[in-house]
Amino acid sequence: MANILVVDDELGIRDLLFEILNDEGHTVELAENAAQARAKRSAARPDLVLLDIWMPDTDGVSLLKEWSSAGLLNMPVIMMSGHATIDTAVDATKVGAHAFLEKPITLQKLLKAVENGLARDAGRNASGTVSAKGAPGQPVTVTITTELTVEAAMTGAQPLPPVNVVEAQPTGLQSRQSFDLDKPLRDARDGFEKAYFEFHLAMEGGSMTRVAEKTGLERTHLYRKLKQLGVDLSRGKRSLA
Numbered sequence: 001m002a003n004i005l006v007v008d009d010e011l012g013i014r015d016l017l018f019e020i021l022n023d024e025g026h027t028v029e030l031a032e033n034a035a036q037a038r039a040k041r042s043a044a045r046p047d048l049v050l051l052d053i054w055m056p057d058t059d060g061v062s063l064l065k066e067w068s069s070a071g072l073l074n075m076p077v078i079m080m081s082g083h084a085t086i087d088t089a090v091d092a093t094k095v096g097a098h099a100f101l102e103k104p105i106t107l108q109k110l111l112k113a114v115e116n117g118l119a120r121d122a123g124r125n126a127s128g129t130v131s132a133k134g135a136p137g138q139p140v141t142v143t144i145t146t147e148l149t150v151e152a153a154m155t156g157a158q159p160l161p162p163v164n165v166v167e168a169q170p171t172g173l174q175s176r177q178s179f180d181l182d183k184p185l186r187d188a189r190d191g192f193e194k195a196y197f198e199f200h201l202a203m204e205g206g207s208m209t210r211v212a213e214k215t216g217l218e219r220t221h222l223y224r225k226l227k228q229l230g231v232d233l234s235r236g237k238r239s240l241a
Helices: 011-023 032-041 058-068 086-095 107-129 150-155 185-203 208-215 220-227 235-239
Strands: 003-007 027-031 048-052 077-081 097-100 165-167 178-180
Touching: 003 011, 003 032, 011 027, 011 107, 027 032, 032 048, 032 058, 048 058, 048 107, 058 077, 058 086, 077 086, 077 107, 086 097, 097 107, 107 220, 185 208, 185 220, 208 220
Parallel strands: 003 027, 003 048, 048 077, 077 097
Antiparallel strands: 165 178
């Protein structure tokens, strides 16, 4: 797993990216402006940086140019913006940005961009060179267009009240459970779905990717569903530790 630095002046975006990337097993550092980003970059080189373009003190492209001029651009940098023009994106990639993500940010392509960036960095560390495909002049461009926005994730439906679930057997991870059926249909259904996802999270060691594959849900929908049900995303990791 990697050490990732997230630089964005919006608290909601920082928190959401932290939650998503931390759930994937990465160590995540946060900075709300260029000054903090410089300090964290100096303390230890991150394996990858997610860098917002529009920030109050120094914009992301200027910070990218600063790192490039100082010889500090030795990690993949993925630029993020909801208002940048094509010229801004081209300028950033010419300086050395690995990719450009357009806000609103969603899960699937964000994780794909991070995966590609880390793979490129791993390849460079192994060979000492950067392939033509991963060179600054030939970036991988990713545009986020799917439906779970930062605003929806941060202001959407609140977790439902916990539903009592009675295990059919006293110990161990159970695939068979019984439920209190003397309640409204919606509550009974939510109780079943919560238990279902908690079971699969535990079985898959907390991996959202494997749970999505196992349950047949797209990651964006799965993440939103777990939030709505109030599922503890760390429960699976703890139960198999």
